[in-house]
Amino acid sequence: MSFDINIGPNIRKSAYFEATVADGVRSFSVYNHMYIPGNFGDPEAEYDRLLNGVAMWDVAAQRQVELSGPDAGALAQYLTPRNLSATRVGQGRYVPLCDHDGWLINDPVLLKLEDTRYWLSVADSDIHLWAAAVAREKRMDVQVFEPDVSPLAIQGPKAEDVTAALFGNWVRELRYFAFRETELNGIPLVLARSGWSKQGGFELYLTDGSRGGDLWQAVKEAGRPFGIGPGAPNDTERLESGLISYGADMRLQTHRTNPYEMGFGPLIDLAAGHDFIGRAALERIAANGPARRRVGLVLDGDPVQPNAHPVQLLQDGQPVGHVSEVAASRRLGMNIGVGLIRADIADSATGLSVALPDGTRAARLAPLPFA
Structure with missing residues (x-):
């Protein structure tokens, strides 16, 4: 529509x-x-x-959110669980950002322009307000602003x-x-x-x-x-490429997710010893394992219409997760989607379906990215 x-x-x-x-x-x-x-x-x-x-x-x-000043690097590191110590000038890094409870609040690309100057190339949320407040509360010597x-x-x-x-x-x-x-x-x-x-x-x-x-x-x-x-x-x-969309696949206000659920585990460095927002929460999640995992899905039937909201993922009629977005892939010749499912449900699971607005579709799990 x-x-x-x-x-x-x-x-x-x-x-x-x-x-x-x-x-x-x-x-x-x-x-x-x-x-x-x-x-x-x-x-x-x-x-x-x-x-x-x-x-x-x-x-x-x-x-872009610019961090500029003597503590720019320290602030960048405190905002993300990814270890930035080896990041060089002229290098970008994909960096998950979490709140204090370990929920993802953005997944920007960080660009290191100088040792005292960074950009966060942010998805759809007000990270400049978050970063500025954190810097002020930590009494860091850094300016946080949106550059031209x-x-x-x-x-x-x-x-x-x-x-x-x-x-x-x-x-x-x-x-x-x-x-x-x-x-x-x-x-x-x-x-x-x-x-x-x-x-x-x-x-x-x-x-x-x-x-x-x-x-x-x-x-x-x-x-x-x-x-x-x-x-x-x-x-x-x-969707075909398995790219993550903040706002569609995760959003703090409506469908919260943590980085382990989204497959960001390799980017979380708990052993490096640096402090960062959400560290205690992520340590607990790492110890217990995430409750959900990100999956691809193939849906049966005629070409689907894009969904405007997340929809339920069902197994034998019972909710076991949600699907954030679906599309009809002309290149692959099938309907595809991405979502989160309970971590204990295997890739070979049967009885899965997706509750779309125009009716329920049978579905099966598929690896990401799609072939």
Whole structure:
């Protein structure tokens, strides 16, 4: 289903907003208090470009929280259970953030720009308020604020060629999550090999919001020989690839999860000895084991419609978990979904079903990512 969304002054617009309107954006969502494009009128073509060509996305709503000052590194480490001691300047890290009870409150990418300067590239929640309050309560010598940064993503198999055409072949040597501060025709930015897809690509962290239209046009022109087109982060591709979505798969206010349930166990370093928020809670969970685990599902029947809310996962008619999102995968030729199930239920379990709004569908568990 789809609805109109009013464009008003109370919701922030990205540095690329006018460019996306000029290029035919047809829907928006609201993410981190900002408009983010949903599609440009042909979702199937946008999906095909992502899988087989190259797409450009306005993901400026992927806001940055800057930690700057002598205690920036200490604050970054206190916010996450992941051990950051080996993180180098120019390197990114995927870092789960938890509250004091061990519930996940975000899963940003941390970028270390200097020993005293970090960005948290956050999902949809007010982490800048959390981090600022923590820093003040801990009496840390650090500034916490939202910098003038607006990411633009280039994603797909041809993304590397487009990015090399813009910046030079040195971009081909960047490792995943590595980044470099650079510029393009006088436009300042940070270039990272990253993005919310498994098709490969880069994110251009524009650091002068007044140049958003210029950067959009530069990427569009460089990508023209490669068939680039505008699009948006794709829910079907993220399910196929097993990517986690804060807000869909986990959200503190509605369906709380801990990092062990979401498969983040390898990122939790309890042996390093550093203190971090939620440590005592995560030690208890690690000792007892998580009560649920993240799973993929294949659903029977005709192509499903995307669900607007989490739905129940049943075994023999009894609730055993929930499914956060489903989609019909044209590439795989089946209905797929992701969710959480009781940890004691085996991969070979039978009698499973998903209670969708249009009726219950038989289901089976499947490994992530989907083949």
